Amino acid sequence: MASTLPPPTGSLTSGLVFEGKPYDVTRDDPLNVFQQNVSRVREYVKKRLADFDGLDTLIELKLGDGSQFLCPPVFIDSASTGAKLLDNIPDDVQPGVTMTIMPEYILDVIEGRMHAVHAFGKRAKPPCRGSFPMCFAPGGRPQPALNADELDSQDLPKPTENVEQIRQDLRKWGYAMVKNALSAEQVGILKTAVEEQAAGERLAGVAHMDGAHVQADDQPNQRVWSLPNKGDEFLDLLNHPLIDAIMPWFLGNAFKLHSMGANIARPAKSGIYMHRDQMGLTPETIDHPYLLNAMWYLVDVTEERGATRMYPGSHNKNVAPRIINQVGGSVPAAAPAGTCVLLDSRTWHSTGVNTSDVTRPVILSAFCRFFLQAMENYPELMSAETKAKLSDRQLGLLGFRVPVRDGKRAQAYTAYNYPGADFGKSRATADAAWLPTKTNRKS
Numbered sequence: 001m002a003s004t005l006p007p008p009t010g011s012l013t014s015g016l017v018f019e020g021k022p023y024d025v026t027r028d029d030p031l032n033v034f035q036q037n038v039s040r041v042r043e044y045v046k047k048r049l050a051d052f053d054g055l056d057t058l059i060e061l062k063l064g065d066g067s068q069f070l071c072p073p074v075f076i077d078s079a080s081t082g083a084k085l086l087d088n089i090p091d092d093v094q095p096g097v098t099m100t101i102m103p104e105y106i107l108d109v110i111e112g113r114m115h116a117v118h119a120f121g122k123r124a125k126p127p128c129r130g131s132f133p134m135c136f137a138p139g140g141r142p143q144p145a146l147n148a149d150e151l152d153s154q155d156l157p158k159p160t161e162n163v164e165q166i167r168q169d170l171r172k173w174g175y176a177m178v179k180n181a182l183s184a185e186q187v188g189i190l191k192t193a194v195e196e197q198a199a200g201e202r203l204a205g206v207a208h209m210d211g212a213h214v215q216a217d218d219q220p221n222q223r224v225w226s227l228p229n230k231g232d233e234f235l236d237l238l239n240h241p242l243i244d245a246i247m248p249w250f251l252g253n254a255f256k257l258h259s260m261g262a263n264i265a266r267p268a269k270s271g272i273y274m275h276r277d278q279m280g281l282t283p284e285t286i287d288h289p290y291l292l293n294a295m296w297y298l299v300d301v302t303e304e305r306g307a308t309r310m311y312p313g314s315h316n317k318n319v320a321p322r323i324i325n326q327v328g329g330s331v332p333a334a335a336p337a338g339t340c341v342l343l344d345s346r347t348w349h350s351t352g353v354n355t356s357d358v359t360r361p362v363i364l365s366a367f368c369r370f371f372l373q374a375m376e377n378y379p380e381l382m383s384a385e386t387k388a389k390l391s392d393r394q395l396g397l398l399g400f401r402v403p404v405r406d407g408k409r410a411q412a413y414t415a416y417n418y419p420g421a422d423f424g425k426s427r428a429t430a431d432a433a434w435l436p437t438k439t440n441r442k443s
Contacts, residue, residue, distance in 0.1 A: 221266055
């Protein structure tokens with residue numbers, strides 16, 4: 001487990017230097033820590049060997065970084081009935097899966113600090129995104145998610161304006177479709193704003209061309225981040241009544257905007273990456289959603305145009321797709337322009353592959369529970385010009401303090417503004433200026 005904090009650089013106060021503590025991790029010998037972590041991972045595999053049954057392959061797990069930290073590999077034979085640990089393998093046998101990864105990242109998975117897909121997809125060399133990483137999941141190895149042909153397609157969510165049906169679809173399937181959320185005129189306004197902003201960022205050389213999950217010879221999608229700072233159109237979208245109808249019910253009081261961007265899917269032949277939006281919010285849970293994503297369709301989104309692929313009903317079960325980077329048994333969330341697709345952050349899904357010859361722009365506005373740190377730090381990111389025009393509603397959604405106006409009682413978005421919170425350094429003798437206080441005592 002690596003610390004994400006920079007080390008202390010010194011004390012500002014004489015006498016407040018903290019040294020010589022037996023738990024000071026900066027004094028630990030890195031090689032000794034590595035060896036301890038290797039032992040812990042090996043012991044875990046030995047005790048939980050049954051979790052590796054049925055992978056139908058031979059696995060070579062190299063614990064280390066391939067250079068400074070090295071140890072003998074772990075061989076897991078899952079090709080036969082019942083997984084087995086092997087001391088070595090014949091020279092003429094090639095493992096079906098092989099990777100090198102520091103043991104601390106596997107412990108992060110086992111102990112709930114990192115999702116298996118992230119740890120083995122981003123920290124292992126080469127990246128490993130099959131079923132093997134899921135064997136280390138703290139909740140146990142997930143079952144395969146249901147395929148589309150195992151579901152009644154007539155029962156799956158369809159575009160509707162009925163709020164109760166929308167809520168029912170979210171509960172049952174982990175996503176819902178809101179019909180006519182945007183008029184044709186509103187679609188045109190927002191589509192123009194997204195495409196012109198994307199073009200401006202390309203010309204300025206700051207565009208985020210997202211090629212994380214596409215083949216090297218394929219076209220990356222373009223992401224446009226922090227939309228509330230990039231045009232009044234996007235601030236106006238935060239006034240949509242769908243937010244009031246669904247978000248408080250789904251996320252509770254004082255929810256806020258987690259992120260708001262656009263994903264412009266360009267014609268391609270690859271790019272599937274199945275994931276849950278709350279995979280990074282560890283420890284992972286299927287008991288509660290932390291986010292609800294509102295995806296605003298700015299064109300008719302078809303399967304050919306790269307409609308988001310869903311695993312319906314995967315939000316409240318310990319399941320995972322059999323293969324992370326393939327369509328598999330998912331279904332496309334296809335719908336006309338103006339539809340808003342609501343997506344539970346626990347639902348397995350992926351951006352679809354756009355096999356058409358035109359781009360597919362969608363606005364993604366994710367909302368989160370009040371206690372989460374938003375992905376986009378709007379008080380830091382937003383220009384002074386944009387901040388000056390924010391309404392109280394927008395201030396609250398974007399993480400600013402909402403002023404208490406006209407003597408009204410402070411509401412949820414003004415919480416934790418206790419007396420003295422904004423008061424700076426002002427020292428007096430410790431016994432000075434005590435005011436009479438009342439205390440309630442029970443005899």
